[in-house]
Amino acid sequence: MLEIRNLHANAGGKEILRGISLVVKAGEVHAVMGPNGSGKSTLAQVLAGHPAYEVTAGEVLYQGQDLLAMAPEARALAGVFLAFQYPVEIPGVSNAYFLRAAYNEQRKARGEEEIDPIDFMDLLEQKVRMVDWGPEILSRPVNAGFSGGEKKRNEILQMAVLEPRLAILDETDSGLDIDALRIVADGVNRLRRPDNATIVVTHYQRLLNYIVPDYVHVLAAGRIVRSGDKGLALELEARGYDWLTGAGAAA
Amino acid sequence: MSQAAVGTRRIPAGAPLSHAGRAPSWVSALAAPAGATMPSVRREALARFQEQGLPGAKDEDWRFTPLAALAQTRFGPAAPGRVPSEAEVDRLQAGERHWHRLVFLNGRLHTGLSRIGRLPAGTRIGSLERALRVDATILGRHFAGIAGFGQHAFTALNTALFEDGACLYVPPGVELDRPIELLFLSDPGTESPAVQPRNLILLGANSRASVIETFRTLGDGVHFTNPVTEAVVGPGAHLTHGKLGLESELAFHVGRTVVRNERDSLLTSFSVTMGGRLHRNDLDVVMDGPGCHVTLQGLYMGRGEQLVDNHTSIRHAHPACASREVYVGVLDDRSHGVFNGKVYVTPEAQQTDGKQTNRNLLLSDRARVDTKPQLEIFADDVKCTHGATVGRLDQTALFYLQSRGIATPLARKILTYAFAAEVLEEIPFEGVRQRLEAMVMSRLDQRPGD
Numbered sequence: 001m002l003e004i005r006n007l008h009a010n011a012g013g014k015e016i017l018r019g020i021s022l023v024v025k026a027g028e029v030h031a032v033m034g035p036n037g038s039g040k041s042t043l044a045q046v047l048a049g050h051p052a053y054e055v056t057a058g059e060v061l062y063q064g065q066d067l068l069a070m071a072p073e074a075r076a077l078a079g080v081f082l083a084f085q086y087p088v089e090i091p092g093v094s095n096a097y098f099l100r101a102a103y104n105e106q107r108k109a110r111g112e113e114e115i116d117p118i119d120f121m122d123l124l125e126q127k128v129r130m131v132d133w134g135p136e137i138l139s140r141p142v143n144a145g146f147s148g149g150e151k152k153r154n155e156i157l158q159m160a161v162l163e164p165r166l167a168i169l170d171e172t173d174s175g176l177d178i179d180a181l182r183i184v185a186d187g188v189n190r191l192r193r194p195d196n197a198t199i200v201v202t203h204y205q206r207l208l209n210y211i212v213p214d215y216v217h218v219l220a221a222g223r224i225v226r227s228g229d230k231g232l233a234l235e236l237e238a239r240g241y242d243w244l245t246g247a248g249a250a251a
Numbered sequence: 252m253s254q255a256a257v258g259t260r261r262i263p264a265g266a267p268l269s270h271a272g273r274a275p276s277w278v279s280a281l282a283a284p285a286g287a288t289m290p291s292v293r294r295e296a297l298a299r300f301q302e303q304g305l306p307g308a309k310d311e312d313w314r315f316t317p318l319a320a321l322a323q324t325r326f327g328p329a330a331p332g333r334v335p336s337e338a339e340v341d342r343l344q345a346g347e348r349h350w351h352r353l354v355f356l357n358g359r360l361h362t363g364l365s366r367i368g369r370l371p372a373g374t375r376i377g378s379l380e381r382a383l384r385v386d387a388t389i390l391g392r393h394f395a396g397i398a399g400f401g402q403h404a405f406t407a408l409n410t411a412l413f414e415d416g417a418c419l420y421v422p423p424g425v426e427l428d429r430p431i432e433l434l435f436l437s438d439p440g441t442e443s444p445a446v447q448p449r450n451l452i453l454l455g456a457n458s459r460a461s462v463i464e465t466f467r468t469l470g471d472g473v474h475f476t477n478p479v480t481e482a483v484v485g486p487g488a489h490l491t492h493g494k495l496g497l498e499s500e501l502a503f504h505v506g507r508t509v510v511r512n513e514r515d516s517l518l519t520s521f522s523v524t525m526g527g528r529l530h531r532n533d534l535d536v537v538m539d540g541p542g543c544h545v546t547l548q549g550l551y552m553g554r555g556e557q558l559v560d561n562h563t564s565i566r567h568a569h570p571a572c573a574s575r576e577v578y579v580g581v582l583d584d585r586s587h588g589v590f591n592g593k594v595y596v597t598p599e600a601q602q603t604d605g606k607q608t609n610r611n612l613l614l615s616d617r618a619r620v621d622t623k624p625q626l627e628i629f630a631d632d633v634k635c636t637h638g639a640t641v642g643r644l645d646q647t648a649l650f651y652l653q654s655r656g657i658a659t660p661l662a663r664k665i666l667t668y669a670f671a672a673e674v675l676e677e678i679p680f681e682g683v684r685q686r687l688e689a690m691v692m693s694r695l696d697q698r699p700g701d
Contacts, residue, residue, distance in 0.1 A: 048650075049654070050647075051646060052646065071653070071659075072653035072654050073654075076657075087651070088651040091673060092675065092676055101657055101665065102657055105657055106656055162655065
């Protein structure tokens with residue numbers, strides 16, 4: 001589904017990604033872990049097309065297409081979804097309006113008519129239950145005044161509505177208490193299908209107790225320094241990152 | 252008194268381009284109606300206007316708002332104007348059908364299109380010119396007493412030449428159960444009328460009323476509206492005042508609202524401006540007793556070559572008053588926004604609590620904003636803050652919407668709307684809010700794609 005080859009990217013003239021290669025197949029869950037500043041969030045943003053990052057080398061194939069040549073909205077319409085670490089607040093625009101706008105963009109891209117608003121409300125009410133919410137959340141403005149946990153839950157609600165093929169969760173666990181973490185993880189697990197894939201970007205192993213990865217990759221200084229199965233995450237939990245990044249050896 | 256025509260001071264061809272300090276030539280064609288009330292005040296105002304003429308760029312309050320086009324456009328006296336249908340008026344008004352409504356057509360009250368429902372005993376709503384004629388002693392004491400014209404050329408012009416406007420009196424303790432909409436319609440016709448509406452609002456102690464002034468154009472075209480509203484909010488009373496500038500984008504509008512708050516009274520003010528080639532609002536609030544609380548909310552949107560200028564002034568003259576002000580601007584194309592927010596705290600006004608915010612969104616490289624918060628504080632035990640920002644749509648926010656598959660033009664529209672929503676959401680009348688939201692949306696829909 002996704003093939004990243006020797007990806008290099010800069011932000012503000014500084015090289016952050018320094019040669020990432022990664023293959024993700026349909027049905028798989030990959031965890032990308034690493035200390036702060038290792039480039040894991042940058043990788044997530046570059047895949048979704050954040051304009052603040054400049055790709056300087058390498059390529060990314062998504063379902064055989066050149067992902068880097070696509071505008072962010074085209075990537076989304078092709079099934080790429082990024083759950084933001086810091087979701088944006090949009091005061092005055094209800095969740096229902098926002099979700100319908102995004103959903104209709106997908107329909108339009110497929111050459112379908114816009115969905116009937118009443119049918120869409122039925123669909124939304126099912127999706128809202130998936131993240132353990134009531135329908136009142138739909139009339140609230142997008143993320144405005146939401147707690148950190150509510151914002152993350154709202155990302156999963158958007159994901160549930162848009163049903164991406166490739167979901168990238170960027171530090172979705174940060175700032176969540178244990179109950180919210182479980183709700184978010186349950187939502188992600190319920191959305192897993194044999195024909196979609198998930199990349200979980202996280203600092204901590206905690207989330208991986210709930211969303212169990214097939215592969216774990218450790219990033220340090222913009223490169224993957226180690227790949228393994230879920231056992232690697234447990235090892236990181238026990239030993240920290242220093243033994244892989246060399247920071248301990250240098251000290 | 253007879254006609255209050257302005258003595259001509261014609262600008263000869265080849266004269267200096269500056270209009271500053273001169274009365275524009277078209278003023279000579281205007282006149283107060285024959286037998287108009289308040290003749291001596293009108294005469295004095297006229298003399299004052301002729302003496303000072305229009306403000307120019309050297310006048311600090313008009314530095315960013317050039318009046319050359321206003322001075323050079325040939326405005327005429329107001330014709331009766333085309334009488335719109337009831338349905339058209341319903342479409343143009345901002346409020347609900349059951350509200351009280353006074354409709355002014357080219358500055359004259361149209362009783363057929365106005366609707367005043369049952370009123371509590373003692374409450375008066377109607378023509379100001381008529382009210383002044385009937386009761387010049389009480390009303391005359393307030394008329395031109397709240398909005399002085401000594402330093403305000405346009406207020407002087409209005410005072411000299413107004414034909415009519417609304418007068419509202421609410422007796423002590425009375426709460427009106429529904430708002431009053433004053434709908435000022437201008438028919439540009441062929442004469443490009445200059446209209447000077449004049450309103451007087453008097454709320455007795457512990458009374459409560461809501462007044463929305465809506466300014467609209469019948470069709471599209473050039474005209475000039477120069478309204479002045481004076482309001483006294485009695486002790487413990489609550490006035491909600493709205494001003495909606497929705498005139499043609501070819502129109503000129505220079506308006507002033509002056510509110511005097513007496514002790515423990517409340518003012519909730521909202522202002523939305525989308526119309527006008529040049530639209531200037533002056534909103535002056537004087538807290539003339541302790542314990543007052545005022546909230547001023549404003550939204551202004553410019554596009555094309557529009558110039559929208561909001562000057563607000565809040566005077567804290569007594570202890571323990573609070574003011575909250577949020578003005579938000581959205582400027583597109585080559586439009587120009589101006590915000591000037593004065594907050595004046597006298598030495599007596601201890602425990603003043605003031606907060607002012609002005610946020611501006613520029614949608615185009617050629618749009619421009621001049622914003623100037625102006626705090627003058629002479630008391631020591633006060634809490635006053637202000638902040639002004641000018642920015643563009645946030646790149647990360649735009650990316651957030653794009654990453655959900657939303658195409659860039661729609662993403663920009665949603666974020667622009669969200670910016671304006673901060674003020675729209677605070678409008679305390681759901682119907683008005685919805686109408687304005689729809690107008691903002693359709694305005695953003697008309698925006699060419701990026």
